[in-house]
Amino acid sequence: MTGSFAVTKHAEGAGVIRLAVRGEIDDEVSDALAGIVANAAAQPGVTALVIDxxxxxxxxxxxxxxxxxxxxxxxxxxxxxxxxxxxxxxxGVLATTGLLSLFQTTIRRTAAHR
Structure with a gap:
């Protein structure tokens, strides 16, 4: 069981929502993550989702x-x-599967790291 899985939602302004994910993303939590992302995207005024x-x-x-x-x-x-x-x-997993560019994956500094 993946007891340490958690997602924290951060409003970054201008319709941007950052979902900070912690732990392991496996078959026990994958449906929950997909639902959390879909729910965040459906919120009024959201223009962009950033999955951290x-x-x-x-x-x-x-x-x-x-x-x-x-x-x-x-x-x-x-x-x-x-x-x-x-x-x-x-x-490595995202690179091997070719998903880095599809997800526009980058390393970025959040306000907490500045």
Missing amino acids: LEKVRFLAAAGISALLEGRAATLQHGCSYQVVNARGVVH
Whole structure:
């Protein structure tokens, strides 16, 4: 069981929402993550979602599916979608699957890191 999984929502202004994910994204939590992303995209005034994976230690195939489902839901609502701060194993998984460019994956500094 993935007890350390959590998502924190941060309003960054101008319709941008950052979802900071922590823990492991596996088949036990993937549906929850996809639902959280879809819910955030459906909120009035949201124009962009940023999925921050800085504190994600593991990304399983189900996690990749959740990120893809979240992207589809976000685009359906007319929002942009970006994945940031994928590091280590998580970055490697996204690179190997060819998803870095699809998710516009970057390393970016948040206000807390400035």
